[in-house]
Amino acid sequence: MPEVILKNLPFMLQGLATSLQISAMVAFGGTLLGLVVAVILYSRVPVLSAVSRIYIEFIRGTPLLVVLFIAFFGLPALFGYQTTAYKATVVAFILFIGAYLAEDIRSGLMTVKPTLTQAALATGLTHGQALRFVVVPIAVRRIIPTLFNQYVRLFKFTSVASVIGVSEFTGNAMLVNAREFQPVTILAFVALTYLVICLILSGIGRWLYARLAVN
Amino acid sequence: MNYTLQFGPIWDNRALILDGFITTILLSAAALVLAILIGVLVGTAATAQGRTARALSVAYVESMRNIPLLIHMYFWYNGLSFLKIPAFWCGVLGLSLYSGAYVAEIVRSGIGSVPRGQRQAALASGLTNVQAMLFVVYPQAIRAIIPSLASVFSQLIKDSSLASVIAVADITYQASAIEGQTFRTFEIYITVCLLYLALVTAVSQTLTILSGTRDGLARRVADA
Numbered sequence: 128m129p130e131v132i133l134k135n136l137p138f139m140l141q142g143l144a145t146s147l148q149i150s151a152m153v154a155f156g157g158t159l160l161g162l163v164v165a166v167i168l169y170s171r172v173p174v175l176s177a178v179s180r181i182y183i184e185f186i187r188g189t190p191l192l193v194v195l196f197i198a199f200f201g202l203p204a205l206f207g208y209q210t211t212a213y214k215a216t217v218v219a220f221i222l223f224i225g226a227y228l229a230e231d232i233r234s235g236l237m238t239v240k241p242t243l244t245q246a247a248l249a250t251g252l253t254h255g256q257a258l259r260f261v262v263v264p265i266a267v268r269r270i271i272p273t274l275f276n277q278y279v280r281l282f283k284f285t286s287v288a289s290v291i292g293v294s295e296f297t298g299n300a301m302l303v304n305a306r307e308f309q310p311v312t313i314l315a316f317v318a319l320t321y322l323v324i325c326l327i328l329s330g331i332g333r334w335l336y337a338r339l340a341v342n
Numbered sequence: 343m344n345y346t347l348q349f350g351p352i353w354d355n356r357a358l359i360l361d362g363f364i365t366t367i368l369l370s371a372a373a374l375v376l377a378i379l380i381g382v383l384v385g386t387a388a389t390a391q392g393r394t395a396r397a398l399s400v401a402y403v404e405s406m407r408n409i410p411l412l413i414h415m416y417f418w419y420n421g422l423s424f425l426k427i428p429a430f431w432c433g434v435l436g437l438s439l440y441s442g443a444y445v446a447e448i449v450r451s452g453i454g455s456v457p458r459g460q461r462q463a464a465l466a467s468g469l470t471n472v473q474a475m476l477f478v479v480y481p482q483a484i485r486a487i488i489p490s491l492a493s494v495f496s497q498l499i500k501d502s503s504l505a506s507v508i509a510v511a512d513i514t515y516q517a518s519a520i521e522g523q524t525f526r527t528f529e530i531y532i533t534v535c536l537l538y539l540a541l542v543t544a545v546s547q548t549l550t551i552l553s554g555t556r557d558g559l560a561r562r563v564a565d566a
Binding site: 184185187188189190191192193194196197200201202204205206207279283284286287289290297301304310311314317318321322325326 | 345404405408409410411412413416417420421422423496500501502503504506507514517518521525527528531532534535538539542543
């Protein structure tokens, strides 16, 4: 490994740990949000469905960077509260990826045959129980590859947080570059690291899908 | 909430916003053209007979789309700074190499959706390899892939906002500048959001309408 990388490795790995931490929190929060929104759309809850549709359309038409700016600069100004770059990043990313996950989970729910729900209801489950024990588990297991695509995307997106000053992997690497000025080596190292982690993540997705898929 | 919304300062800066909006459109359009070129080449290579072509194609797709777009941009702008490529073209290169990988995946699946016999029949009728692809396979593949292309295109438009980080004066960059001058933080970013939304919706709706009349489109392609 080139010397410039070795010398600054602890600092950059610290950033990588932050990137992974943000990704994990956002993956969890985003999936939860996506699930709730998807179930609202699937069950056609009045009013809430309309709100969910607007939310999804709005987020899907907006760049991540702008959502991040709104969470970091816009909302705190509007509602007069204090936030940190880290917190704003987590909030913005959850709101962002949640919209995409909601669409994916909803389309997964649609693939579950209505006869299954009817059978669940006939055995005496309530609508809520039928969703929780029958429809959602089948749907989620069917869309594992799509979910992991979003998680990979999310992990790549954490690099954008460096723009508002979160000291994650890309941000720390660019700081190192500002001191050492060896952009090609440093960027190559950063790119390779992202590449390897993304490939591992999609590998996990494929493995889980092979083990858990329901047809 | 002690914050009163004032859109006056935003309206006063409309010239800057419009300027940035045009840069965003130009940036996206240039990157789109290059991404389609890359996507068609790499996607076709993925369906080629030769093992080398297929391996190269997979390597391109997997490496390009698993590296964050921001790193792509930094690579052209900071990494190869000695080449002195203008920031705008660094943005175009980064965006198109990245999105090209997504387009390639779609093109590959589109070609896969055309029955094998179509190409074989075309070859048997005396067309060359290139002619068979251009006149028989692509026109049929394009009908299947328009919806997926629409979503990659709108993704590309939104991703172009990252070019603001390498100092391309697109709409996001102008928004930060206006925010710095007027402190109307929420108003400016919401305005920019709505402009992106309008642009993305316009592009994806146009493509959806095209795919809705895809028999009409196919006829036009066939006539051409």
